[in-house]
Amino acid sequence: MSATALAAPAPVAPVRRRPGDAIADVALFTRRGIRHQLRSLDALLLNVLLPVLLMTMFVYVFGGALSTGGSGLDYVDYVVPGVVLLTAGYGAANTAQSVAGDMVTGIVDRFRSLPVADWAVPAGHVVASVAKNLVTTAIVLAVAFAVGFRPDAGLVDWLGVVALVVLYVLAMTWLATVVGLVAGSVESASAFSFFVLFLPYLSSAFVPVETMPTVLRAFAEHQPITPLTDSLRGLLLDMPIGDNGWIAVLWCVGIMLVAAPLSAMLFRRRAGR
Template identity: 50%
Template sequence: MTSLDPAPPRKSPSRPEDRRPLGTGPLTSSAVFIDRSLRHSLRDGEGLLMAVALPVMLLLLFTYVFGGAIISEGYVDFVVPGVILTCAGFGAASVAVSVNRDVTLGAMRRFRTMPIVASTVLAGHVVASVMRNLLATVIVILVALLIGFRPTATVLEWIAVLGLVALWILAITALFACIGLVAGSPEAANGYGFVLLFLPYLSSAFVPIATMPDWLQPIARHQPMGPLVDALRALLVGTGEAQLLAPLAWSIGITAGAMVLTAVALRRSGDR
């Protein structure tokens, strides 16, 4: 009588975390999606060019066409902070469309099947946009220097300017990413974002607030762009003492609010 070989021991079912591939933590997946967004930006040469060309054209338009009618001398020093922030808005607006395409074309659903944190997809869009916008901001400042912009800022004041601009770019980009997540189509996402691009024109970015109607002046002073433009102008050309509390509060508050709304939207869009 032959003996049967003992059956091999049965393996216990692996837990989900046991099946997770190595290197799919939040930092790694964020780096992958940042690289993905940057590659898309480089491939979209026309979009990248327009993100830089539009603010430069706006700077030249206001300086050489409207500047003399608004402020007779030194208008380029007055207008540069507003153009910098407008540049941030133009660059961040494309994030709403990019995120919405991921949602509506099915890429987000596919990413949800992978062992990654879903929010890292948006982190890739946001971080890549911040990097593109900072580059565009540097180009705008260089063009401004060529046409007569003469800042008086010290090294510490330039660091403060960079910090304020980077924080604002992060805030508005996070907000645009949230808009892209909840919009019904790329066209709708683009339309909602376009509305936010009017904020610089309702502030002291291009004209003194004193020239506005009385009922509009409080809105211009207390909306997010108002204190931010004034702080950048004070730091760059010394128009007064820079008040940093209000612009910091606006930027941090918008970023935090966008993150909360994005987290809620991600939970509700699981089947999109």
């Protein structure tokens, strides 16, 4: 046998990564996430119909029976921030199912062979979720205007509203990504959506917390949806928000600081990288 045949194969040089490549990786997986959402007809219909149904139900079915306490607000003005957070949070929580689907279908094995950053896959899910839920929020506000919502917000107030909604969606999406990575199936990951969908009902989103029993009131006053709702309501209706603004920001940033690195670590471990 010749010396050439016995020679060891030449080592493959590692792919050099530039700083901008990570951003390109995230953009790639973001486009993938958006395409998957556009191809899912039932998800598209839900994203359009859920805001419409919730807004009309709360305004026309429950609005005449529910009180806004001593705020003096019409119920349509009171309820809009709660519906915004409910629909955005539910949409963000659905990311858990998308991530779990990636983990159980074997597509991650393909990702392992690509020279991409470890955290680009979950980050792509997150950015796609933000894009989708900004559209959902726009639908909620359009329906709200159609049923009589008339905000007093200026430009700075609207920018604050968008910033808070984006922060909330980022926090819930990173948390949903963690759930999707630890879930054993798509079905088990879907339970997180119901939790996030239920959470606004135990807050100031639809009724003042002062009307709740003592135990429920204590919970409502110490969970993130209440300061978020009160902050959005104050910004939209030109009302003072007190400490609610920074409390809402601290909740969202705190969740992200825990969930984002945890999701990257979990993905690396699940993908065997």
